[in-house]
Amino acid sequence: MPALRSFVRRFMRDADEAGDVAQDAAVRALTARHVPTNSQAYRVWLYRIARNAAVDAHRRRAATLVPVEVEEVDPWLIDHRLVTDLSVRQALMRISPDHRRVLLLVDVEELSYSEAGRRLGVPTGTVMSRVARARTALLRTIEQDEAAR
Template sequence: MRAQDEADIVACIPSLRRYARGLSADRERADDLVQDTLERAWGRFGLWQRRGEVRAWMFGIMHNLFIDRLRSQRSAPEQSAGDAFPESPDRATQADRLEVRDLDRALQRLPPEQRAILLLVGVEEMSYQEVAGVLGVPLGTVMSRLSRGRERLRAELEGREVSRTLQRVK
């Protein structure tokens, strides 16, 4: 492995941590996810085919690890999102902290496939094409999940009920 390759992997760590925190809503689980992603990327770097950025490849690894863990935990009861946020006595930023907590709780109520796309596009500023490559889905799927995710997040934050019925398009 070249020194530049190592530097590229290390440069991804802050973005990976943000994405993992958004996916899991738990700092310890997010750190474990980042560590497992780095370990897998490091161990399988020879398999990377250098088609595209190493950043997108690593996000793909993380996403696959997250989905694998999600599938294995389906039988376990769902944990409440956001209970780990302590109430802050700091009055200057209290409203900001409440808004961030509400946003985090609303994000955690989204289906994982919508949450992942919202985080990659909105937080990591990836293009739709990059997200499609990371998640291994068609571009149209990215766009539709993003649209549905944004609408559902908006409804959650406004306290509206989200319609879960499918509409038939002719």
């Protein structure tokens, strides 16, 4: 359960919400009719359930979002590294869940392409192309945000 909670936490902004989603994933797994018997297949299956539970939670939250007014901040008072970090984090939340998931596995968790492929249940080459597309999408999102400012 701690590993599952940690995995889900990468998708969620709030640790409590991540715990709820991990618990929801565990309930889904425990009530499933068909469970893989192979340990590797079981792990991939369980993480896929967790990912789907996180996507469902994001969809539920997106349906209830309320716009918030943001006050102006003097740009000269902000550390450039902080701005970069915030820009990347915001862009990560705006790209597709599939792109975010593969970037989190490879760039944040630092899994190899083959390890990420096993976790996602896809070939290594597929992970490599997904990472390239995800990085392009992330960069495009950051550039759009910069242009909008």
